[in-house]
Amino acid sequence: MSDLLAINSLRAGYGEAVVLPSMSLTLGEGQVLALLGRNGTGKTTLINSIVGVTRRFGGTLSLGGVDITAMRPDQRARAGIGWVPQERNIFRSLTVEENMTAVAQPGPWTVERVYEMFPRLRERRGNFGNQLSGGEQQMLAIGRALTLNPRVLLLDEPTEGLAPIIVEELLRALGTITRSGGICSIIVEQNAQKILGLADRVVILERGAIVHDAASRDLQADPTVLERYLGVAGAAAH
Template sequence: MSETLLQIENLRAGYGEAVVLDGVSFALAEGRTLALLGRNGTGKTTLINTLAGVTRQHGGRIALAGTVLDRLAPHRRAAAGIGWVPQERNIFKSLTVHENLTSVQRPGKWTPEGVYAMFPRLAERKMNLGTQLSGGEQQMLAVGRALVLNPRLLLLDEPLEGLAPIIVEELLRAIRRITQAEGLAAIIVEQHPQAVLAISDEAVVLDHGRVVHASSAPALRAQPELLDRLLGVAR
């Protein structure tokens, strides 16, 4: 049985004095993928941002491989093993694709060459500036930049948002390879629940900043009526 990688206990967090997450607890084992679901405004992005260290933690505990993250700055969390792909992507638009990757690279199995092998589009555009990339290419670069940090846990916040279907399929294949074939643990926030459940091991649903459902991803995917009810979707 895999060892626990991420442990979240009674987490309370938000922005300033506003508490968005109130008593969130769950664990994720090494090499497992978790689909983080919920309606808009339920705290999914806040949870991802809290793990990355860019919100205010009011209480509770976050531990990654035994290292308590509660008071660590974002760059210290990256060094501890957090790889973050935010909604905004946050690539360095004034740098080339290659410079984006090499400027943050840390020792490990993932290298710029490995990213180019997974995303040939980036290899073709390695000398292009970030401003010269399409939305899909920017998302690929954001994922690649997180990978060359050689993290233990990859955080993906709506990686498929606003992308053309062909790019969505390409990214889903890449995420499946990263998590299933390469064994990197991940938490994925996504508005396409069936798509993310299909490539995940576990599922957690948030509502009003609390965990209202936790199960295996296949079990939740096999219950579309329950999924719709949890996400407030009317059939």
């Protein structure tokens, strides 16, 4: 498997604060990586650093062999970094459909295909972003990232704060997306058990560094690692 995303000795944070002292991580074509760790361990900072919205003190990033270190966030997006931020950030004054067509790039993920996956978005296609429920906003944030036809899809706690029935729908959609091929993803999730079945690989962070990197099937067989790094709550099946 060739490396699609390569992060080399990345040092990043905000202002004068270094959150990731020296992060190195590679992601292969088609790989689905679950990024886990307790609150405040740097998961969002890592995602944001791939997107390009943190302060970089050193290190490099490349995508498909192309150095993206010097690229602005919008250039990284066009190069193939798709982002579903923790705070969703949909365009509130655009309609559902405009949110997607505003950023769409040619490729397998069309607005129509997103509507097939999330029929609720088709029903709401003419509604403005600020008229959507939390679950609908998350569906739209995912749909918008997909219609960019990214090479890497970054999802930061996509199920956070949503009702269980919506969470189930989103997890089913993430399964559809990851199985459809042609895309690799990093999914941040608080509840490890929700995501182990979707992911090939699990990376656990502590204090801005990787403390565990394993195949998800190994973690499913041995939950003690999850208990050690995430505590009982993070590892528990819900």
